[in-house]
Amino acid sequence: MNQLKEKILEQLSEEELEEKVKEKTEKFSGMLNKEAALFLIAREQGIEIEEKDTVLSELKKGQTVNVKGEIISVYPEREFESKGKKGKVKNILIKDNTGTAYLVLWNEDTEKILEKDSGKKIELTEFFVEEFNGKKQLNKRFNGKFNLKENQKTKEIKKINEIIDGERNLTIKAMILREFPLKEFESKGRKGMLKRIELIDENKSIMLVLWNEKAREKLSEKIIKISNVNARKGLNELELHSTDNTEIKELEEGKLKEYCINFFGKKELNKVIEGNRFIAEGKINSLNKTKLLFNVCPECGKSIQEENNTFFCKTCGQILKPEKRLVVSFELEDETALINTMVYGKKAEKILEKTTKEIEEKTNEIILEEIITELNEAIKGKEISFLAKAKNNSFNGETELVLEKLL
Ligand SMILES: [Zn+2]
Structure with missing residues (x-):
């Protein structure tokens, strides 16, 4: 028997109570269930309700x-x-x-x-x-x-993994991992713009979509505090969307490395766990002999397929002119281990201190092996620290690092 009913029965008989319940339900023309009726009766009897x-x-x-x-x-x-x-x-x-x-x-x-x-x-x-x-x-x-x-x-700062679908006017502090190209579109006769930005805090990432004027903000490689964004489910995952009130503040510059070490933690190379992000430090032991340039989709940056001189992107469809993307693989070394590390695009350009275009031109002059030897001489022993994500290489089953941000 429910506690409330027990308490009422200390004052009323079963019959009296039943009568009163009937009275109440009739009064509220059936809109009241028994529990709500008991509640009202208890109140009338002066019973203290916890x-x-x-x-x-x-x-x-x-x-x-x-x-x-x-x-x-x-x-x-x-x-x-x-x-x-x-x-x-x-x-x-x-x-x-x-x-x-x-x-x-x-x-x-x-x-x-x-x-x-x-x-x-x-x-x-x-x-x-x-x-x-x-x-x-x-x-x-x-x-x-x-x-x-x-x-x-002041507004609470949310962690990315705490964000719920439908949440509005959120504030988060995060690091920009990637900035995608500005896109223009037309909808209902009006022109619009959008830009996607991948944000990360601790071990979770989320896509932020900046609309129209907000899409023009110059942001790359920064830690930002962003307020008044709304969360909603995109095609596959939760996304953040800017509103007219969205404010983006850059946190002090020059503190990126410190922030990252605090945020992600540093790890020695023999303690790497697949799936984790952390700060890796070491020196480049040697450049691996791999193809350096790949065709990618100019729209989304993903790898593309080629058939009879026609290029296709899984997401964007047929592509007229693919873009070249630099992909570099090297061995990183610290006191504890040696680990393969992958680096893509602009970050690879920074490591090699060469632009993609320069590498492309070289491939027309000399063979790949010579390019690799030349580049290897230049970068061997270079000390670097970076935000790394450890993953499993599906070809050889080994753990490798992806360089996500040079610090
Ligand atoms: Zn694409």
């Missing part, structure tokens, strides 16, 4: 609960008509440490929480739990009350 907060992961259909949470997202209100009367309804996604749920507001209440309230803390008292499409909903009925709390402290 006002404990319920966490969102433990909401159960039919309960009346008190909840403390944070507004993630406020959806536009919808109008509806029921029995000839017009009404409004608004859904609000909230979260706490354990999960998320929708808060459903009706009619004049819909005006009390607006989109700008995203990120604010909210307290709900005596909300009724329902379920819709497998998702818990909190409905304000009868004695329900809610209370918005103004944010006292």
Whole structure:
């Protein structure tokens, strides 16, 4: 038997209680379930009801609960008509440490929480739990009350792995791993621009899409604090999208290395674990004899396929003119081990201190082996430190490093 009922039965007989439950349900024309009715009766009897907060992961259909949470997202209100009367309804996604749920507001209440309230803390008292499409909903009925709390402290900085689909006005601190080319497009007769940027913090990365004016920002190779971005699911993964209010601040320059060492940690080469990012330090032992230039898609930078002199990119389709991309493989050495390291594109140019074009021109003059020997002489013994990601080389099964950022 439920605790509340037990308490009421200390004051009323079974019959009296049953009568009262019937009375209540009739009064609310069937809209009230038994638990909610018990709640109202207990209140009338002056029984003290323990006002404990319920966490969102433990909401159960039919309960009346008190909840403390944070507004993630406020959806536009919808109008509806029921029995000839017009009404409004608004859904609000909230979260706490354990999960998320929708808060459903009706009619004049819909005006009390607006989109700008995203990120604010909210307290709900005596909300009724329902379920819709497998998702818990909190409905304000009868004695329900809610209370918005103004944010006292400055906006919380989120870790990338804490971001939830639908979250708005987020602030994150991250490092730019890659910047993709600015793209122009036309939609509904209007021209637009977008730029994708891959951001990373600790061990997780996320794509940030900057729209229109924001896409023009010059950002490469920086640590940024970015505020007022929205999270939503892209084709495969969660993405961040800029809004009109998005602000991007560069953190102090010249601190990149320090920041990275704090953030990712340094590792000796014999302690490398596949899948991890860390700061590697060592010297270049020798350049491997591999093809240096590859055809890639000029749009997305991915490798392409060639058939009868026609080039195809899996993502972008047919390509008129492929781009050459530098791919360099070398052995890195520290006191503990020797490990193969791959480096691509601009970063490979930095390692070799040659541009892709210079290498391309050389390939017309001398054979690859000679180029490698020449380059090897120039870079052998060079000390480098960089942000590395350890991965498994699927051809030989060995662990290798990918140089993600030179420090
Ligand atoms: Zn492509």
